Amino acid sequence: MTPTTALSWFARHELRLAWREGLAMLTGGRRRRTRAAVIGIVAFAAFLHLPAWAVIGRFAELRAPLDQPSLIIMTATIFLTWALILSQAIESVTRVFYARADLDLIMSSPTRLAEIFSVRIVAIALSVTAMALLFAIPFVDVLVFTGGARWLATFGVVVAAGLSAAAIAIAITITLFRLIGPARTRLAAQILAAVIGAGFVIALQIAAILSYGTLSRFAILTSDSVTALAPDAASMLWWPARAAIGDIATLLPLLSASLLLLGGVMAIFSARFADTAITASAYTVARPRGSRARAFRRGSRQQALRRKEFILLGRDPWLISQTLMQLFYLVPPALLLWRSFADNTAALVLVTPVIVMAAGQLAGGLAWLTISGEDAADLVASAPLSPSQVIRAKIEVVLITIGVIFAPLLAALATAGAWQAVITACGVIAAAGSATSIQLWFRVQASRRHFRRRQTSSRLATFAEAFCSIGWAATAVLALTIPVAALICGLITSAIFAATWKLSPRRE
Amino acid sequence: MMPAAAALEVRGLTKRYDRPAVDALDLTVRAGEFYALVGPNGAGKTTTLRMVAGLLRPDAGSVSIFGIDALGKSAAAKQVTAWVSDEPMIYDKLTPLEYLEFVAGLWGIAPAVAKPEAHRLLLSLGLEPHLHERCEGFSKGMRQKVALAGALVHDPRLIILDEPLTGLDALSARHVKGLLGERVRNGDTIIMTTHILEVAERMADRIGVIASGRLVAEGTLGELRLQNGSADLSLEDLFIALVDIEVAAA
Numbered sequence: 001m002t003p004t005t006a007l008s009w010f011a012r013h014e015l016r017l018a019w020r021e022g023l024a025m026l027t028g029g030r031r032r033r034t035r036a037a038v039i040g041i042v043a044f045a046a047f048l049h050l051p052a053w054a055v056i057g058r059f060a061e062l063r064a065p066l067d068q069p070s071l072i073i074m075t076a077t078i079f080l081t082w083a084l085i086l087s088q089a090i091e092s093v094t095r096v097f098y099a100r101a102d103l104d105l106i107m108s109s110p111t112r113l114a115e116i117f118s119v120r121i122v123a124i125a126l127s128v129t130a131m132a133l134l135f136a137i138p139f140v141d142v143l144v145f146t147g148g149a150r151w152l153a154t155f156g157v158v159v160a161a162g163l164s165a166a167a168i169a170i171a172i173t174i175t176l177f178r179l180i181g182p183a184r185t186r187l188a189a190q191i192l193a194a195v196i197g198a199g200f201v202i203a204l205q206i207a208a209i210l211s212y213g214t215l216s217r218f219a220i221l222t223s224d225s226v227t228a229l230a231p232d233a234a235s236m237l238w239w240p241a242r243a244a245i246g247d248i249a250t251l252l253p254l255l256s257a258s259l260l261l262l263g264g265v266m267a268i269f270s271a272r273f274a275d276t277a278i279t280a281s282a283y284t285v286a287r288p289r290g291s292r293a294r295a296f297r298r299g300s301r302q303q304a305l306r307r308k309e310f311i312l313l314g315r316d317p318w319l320i321s322q323t324l325m326q327l328f329y330l331v332p333p334a335l336l337l338w339r340s341f342a343d344n345t346a347a348l349v350l351v352t353p354v355i356v357m358a359a360g361q362l363a364g365g366l367a368w369l370t371i372s373g374e375d376a377a378d379l380v381a382s383a384p385l386s387p388s389q390v391i392r393a394k395i396e397v398v399l400i401t402i403g404v405i406f407a408p409l410l411a412a413l414a415t416a417g418a419w420q421a422v423i424t425a426c427g428v429i430a431a432a433g434s435a436t437s438i439q440l441w442f443r444v445q446a447s448r449r450h451f452r453r454r455q456t457s458s459r460l461a462t463f464a465e466a467f468c469s470i471g472w473a474a475t476a477v478l479a480l481t482i483p484v485a486a487l488i489c490g491l492i493t494s495a496i497f498a499a500t501w502k503l504s505p506r507r508e
Numbered sequence: 509m510m511p512a513a514a515a516l517e518v519r520g521l522t523k524r525y526d527r528p529a530v531d532a533l534d535l536t537v538r539a540g541e542f543y544a545l546v547g548p549n550g551a552g553k554t555t556t557l558r559m560v561a562g563l564l565r566p567d568a569g570s571v572s573i574f575g576i577d578a579l580g581k582s583a584a585a586k587q588v589t590a591w592v593s594d595e596p597m598i599y600d601k602l603t604p605l606e607y608l609e610f611v612a613g614l615w616g617i618a619p620a621v622a623k624p625e626a627h628r629l630l631l632s633l634g635l636e637p638h639l640h641e642r643c644e645g646f647s648k649g650m651r652q653k654v655a656l657a658g659a660l661v662h663d664p665r666l667i668i669l670d671e672p673l674t675g676l677d678a679l680s681a682r683h684v685k686g687l688l689g690e691r692v693r694n695g696d697t698i699i700m701t702t703h704i705l706e707v708a709e710r711m712a713d714r715i716g717v718i719a720s721g722r723l724v725a726e727g728t729l730g731e732l733r734l735q736n737g738s739a740d741l742s743l744e745d746l747f748i749a750l751v752d753i754e755v756a757a758a
Binding site: 297303304311312375376378380382384 | 561562563582583584586587589590591593597598599600601602606609610611612613614615616618619622623626642655658
């Protein structure tokens with residue numbers, strides 16, 4: 001096999017792996033579900049055209065030359081998209097470093113590693129770009145149908161964003177490895193990915209709250225102060241926005257620059273990529289970790305179970321990063337709460353659905369980890385406890401954790417308004433209870449390592465959990481504003497919850 | 509002389525998937541006995557032991573552990589039983605000591621008893637340098653030893669082991685065999701599946717040969733030789749002869 005043939009063969013291998021990993025994420029690893037997954041994706045993409053039209057339809061008639069506010073809003077939107085792609089790319093790179101089990105095979109082969117890992121970098125870039133294109137399709141469709149074929153250039157901007165985001169993600173992750181070592185990089189990269197993904201929006205929201213007392217990011221983007229700070233129309237800062245509306249003269253340099261960036265990263269990092277991946281792999285194989293010797297603690301069997309769950313939850317980097325993110329998302333509403341407490345504005349009610357949603361989502365994740373993600377299921381099953389005692393202890397862990405996280409927020413809310421705090425607390429209990437029950441009814445034995453794929457084990461459970469969280473959040477906010485509507489919304493959510501129970505494999 | 513009481517009595521144990529995995533199995537293991545269950549892949553050994561350990565509900569039959577109905581009073585039966593599978597079942601994010609503390613808590617063992625016992629077990633299995641390291645970096649053999657220590661920390665009277673020596677190096681295997689021998693000498697009962705016939709031949713008081721979910725032969729090595737009509741055969745020869753007959757009959 002010539003070196004070129006070997007590289008193209010490896011590229012095919014990488015793309016096939018990326019495709020199958022993506023498919024496994026969608027189908028839960030069950031090949032029979034492939035057709036259903038494809039139909040589901042197509043249906044979901046078709047459905048996405050509706051929100052896409054609502055969000056972006058009004059921009060379709062924009063034409064060159066763009067005025068300053070339009071340039072600012074479009075550039076900010078493109079930057080937000082790029083940040084999300086970068087977040088996804090960091091996640092992908094971390095996954096390749098830590099999860100691929102083929103390093104021994106690759107390292108023992110007689111191929112040149114720098115070339116092999118160059119291919120792997122390209123494969124990461126392509127998969128990240130493909131994912132970005134997939135999500136961009138409904139939005140670009142809307143723009144093309146309502147604004148003309150010139151909007152097809154937006155695909156070029158997405159490709160440039162995907163390639164540059166992948167290149168920067170690889171550079172960031174490998175640099176993190178060098179700076180803080182593999183042990184901390186995994187957690188740091190996950191937190192960084194989450195912060196980058198949401199940070200821009202949250203920063204805009206914080207600025208809008210502090211300046212205008214609203215959560216709307218457009219308030220700050222269209223403000224006079226931002227317009228005054230913005231550079232003139234000839235600036236390179238506006239190239240992505242101009243390229244998106246069909247300016248080929250700016251699109252081509254953007255694409256070239258992103259390719260050059262990727263090429264540069266490949267040249268600099270492909271050799272280090274091998275070292276980094278091997279270090280990460282070694283890290284997963286052997287990592288001494290000290291722990292202080294202490295006395296065995298007394299307590300009931302259920303206490304032993306709860307203690308173990310708390311230790312494992314506390315040592316789960318993914319969960320910690322997700323919890324931090326949930327709290328991070330609560331920063332803008334908390335800020336709004338602080339301002340509203342001073343100003344007594346009606347915007348304070350927006351805090352309630354955010355807290356309820358966050359509680360539901362977090363409870364769902366925790367419930368999966370404790371109930372389904374039991375790594376020593378045989379050990380627990382062979383212990384002298386009844387299954388109901390085991391389940392009860394695990395549910396208690398979820399509810400205690402939710403209580404510890406959300407009690408301070410509810411206490412803060414109570415200082416602003418006792419009635420809103422009570423309603424929010426009820427919403428948190430309902431959302432957390434629903435999410436935990438759904439995870440209980442749909443539990444399957446799995447490893448904690450598969451937490452990322454938990455949604456694929458049952459689509460019904462995933463959607464039911466999301467709809468219940470949204471439903472209880474809406475019910476809570478309506479209870480504060482339109483109580484009659486809250487009753488209807490609560491009944492609908494209860495019906496969804498009951499239907500989920502009826503359809504679940506374990507009705508308990 | 510009083511006959512030895514049964515540690516385990518299995519009657520008519522049946523489990524079907526698309527075909528019978530365990531087919532009306534009768535099995536008796538005496539208290540204080542080291543019993544080895546051998547058989548080809550898919551013979552029903554692990555399914556049998558999982559049903560005995562209360563991890564799998566049988567379709568029919570009964571399981572009695574030291575006279576306790578293991579299907580009716582499962583918690584009481586589990587209190588005196590330990591199960592170790594061939595795939596070590598431990599938590600990556602716990603240290604061996606934390607793992608043993610958890611197991612002792614599950615079985616309701618007082619900390620004053622559990623802690624010194626945990627130390628003794630981990631030391632005897634050569635895990636002293638790793639007591640405070642998280643298990644995520646452990647080799648399969650080390651994980652197997654932690655799981656075994658976890659099984660023994662609550663001082664079970666019946667120890668059920670599914671391929672306990674898989675993945676262990678020679679020294680570790682010697683540690684484990686020594687520990688198991690000590691338990692039997694102290695009056696505990698061990699039932700173990702193994703593919704390593706030499707281990708069964710050297711360690712077991714009695715050997716049961718299982719094929720197609722049925723017990724096709726049982727006894728000491730001498731009794732098995734007698735049943736097969738040759739005093740010179742090794743267990744491997746006997747095993748192949750017995751399993752071949754069963755396959756031919758099927």
